[in-house]
Amino acid sequence: MPDVKGIERVQRLRKARRQRGDREMNVWVPQLIGAAIDQAVESGRFKTRQDAINHALETTFVRKEPNTVT
Numbered sequence: 001m002p003d004v005k006g007i008e009r010v011q012r013l014r015k016a017r018r019q020r021g022d023r024e025m026n027v028w029v030p031q032l033i034g035a036a037i038d039q040a041v042e043s044g045r046f047k048t049r050q051d052a053i054n055h056a057l058e059t060t061f062v063r064k065e066p067n068t069v070t
Contacts, residue, residue, distance in 0.1 A: 037049050037052045037053065040052045
């Protein structure tokens, strides 16, 4: 028998993420990258795989202006 409460919890979480503008994207990663992500989580650098992946994506795709005083 399916875990109805668990299913409902996941549905609420997905709905909340969509409402704040997040998108779900499923990707396949090479074994080497997956192992590196797992190692970063195991070493405590990141709390979750999602945190590690989000950090990598932000670092690569989101430009942040340096703080400069003129």
